[in-house]
Amino acid sequence: MKRDRLSPLVTVLLLIGAAIMLAPMLWTLLLSFKSNAALMADSGSAFAPPWTLENYAAILKGSLTTRWLLNSLIVASGATIGVLVLSSLAGYGFARLEFPFRRTLFVIVLLGLAVPEQAVILPRHQLFAWAGLHNTYPGLILPSLTGSFGVFFMTQYFRAIPKELDEAALLDGASRFTLFRKVLLPLTIPAQATLGVFTFLAAWNDYWWPLISATTSDYFTLTVGLASAQMNYAQTSGLGFLMAQAVFASIPILVVYIAFQKQIVRAMAGTAVR
């Protein structure tokens, strides 16, 4: 890839911007390595040794933290896989198959984009309570699968694939499913990656729904669990521990970001389709 050279002024501005963005994160990281007691005396002491891993040890010792991490992984992975499978199938259907009420259904999907979670969260709470889904993994995962964005996104992506490819595959004796599985689906991998990353991050970071749905600490996700462990609202005494929690919760996200950098940048640049 050829890159344009940035002028020095732009470079400096970008560096300043990056520093402003990074500073709080580095500060968080730094504080997480200090004992609560030292920080209570003077948070400025973070710049000087002794540094310690005791906050991280405390997190891992908290008997439920690893369970919450696991919960978050299960919920975020479940949501991601579910959204990818459903969106791909639905997107293929909307883009390629003829069936009654296709347009109407697609309009309904689009309308779904305009419905904020706030509007449905109470009825959903009641529905899930009635179905006994609270404090279960399905209860935490299912709401993510109701989002329309993935369906809309994959439909657009499938539509952009030339129909000649379908026709070539049909003439090559492919069944509808072979065509989907062997020809079209592989071509949507960039879209799958983008959608997958965003779904995973959204599910990982979600706080509100797990807070409502999971009422026993066994089903807390990491976001809810860590917040519940933070009893000190003034946050003067447990600062190091709090920061370590924040860092701990971000690690999986960091991994996802690094692994899927290309897709995320591409999606942000709005050029998801090639």
Add this chain to the structure above:
Amino acid sequence: MSGLELIDVSKSYGATRVLDGVSLAIGAGEFVAFLGPSGSGKSTLLRIIAGLESLDAGEVWLGGERIDGLAPGARGIAMVFQHYALYPHMTVRENMAFGLVNAGVPKDEIARRIAQAAETLEIATQLDKKPGQMSGGQRQRVAIGRAIVKKPKLFLLDEPLSNLDAALRGRTRVELAQLRTRVDAALVMVTHDQSEAMTLADRIVVMNDRRIQQVGTPAEVYARPANAFVAGFVGSPAMAMLPARVAGHDGARVRIGLPCGADLPTAIPAAAGLEEGAPVTLGLRAEHVTLAPPATPGLPARIDLVERLGDRTYLYARLSDGSEIIAHAPGFSAVRPGEAVTLAVDAAAAHVFTADGTAHHPGPRA
């Protein structure tokens, strides 16, 4: 008949009729070109044969079997698409193997067929590349290769050359000509490039206005066009069409009068519709109209446009009544637009079309 046969095929999109009772028979090893203006239904007909489009009425037979109810993949047909339609995520080898795998052809047989096709198409070194890493001409060959390995009974090609630059088009045209000697199948090619159709095809199917206008060898279609449309569409430059009237008969031959006053004895046998005074259209190809040598009689005309091709020059001219005519001159003509000239017409080669479009051609020379 073991080739392709279409019986009374009709197709509409909504209220728009696109094909209207098309019937056609093609021999088992024949190369046929569908030629016609844009929107005449060539692609639609091809897609109906392939099974990519349903037909409203009619039958399609191939190799003695009725195929219009079969899935595209079950028809024994391979198609080369205008934009190649190679699978972008597969290597050339995988592209060529895909149809064979679906058909359950054994692995070693697949490898053998691919190796053979790659050899003849000179893409043997490219088999592990993806289509995106290849030039247009190479992709075209892969598309042809993908069709060949299936050993189909019928090849369909939709404007296979239209995406290539002029030089490559010439070369690929030669390759298509060779293709037919290598495969034991019928070929149907859609084109709106008539020189392509003329050079490649055994027979040309001229389509217009939802129907087949004429089926014939290139020579027949050129020399004895079935109607005014075919006459005007086939040949470059187009046949000049002059409004005229039957002036009388010289024995069994028709004499034609032009509005400019000229009276031309043609070689066209008298026939119904060619009674004296009947309004007709006179068709003249440029090769039968020349500049008259000085002081010989001819049609006075004024030059509109001069098209110099190097080996010959086409002169687009207007007769005194304003009707348009095209003449030719050998080599680089010095004639200029606006110049007044006299044209000599080989009236024995002229065609006549009656008002309903029926064609009358010169009879055997007396």
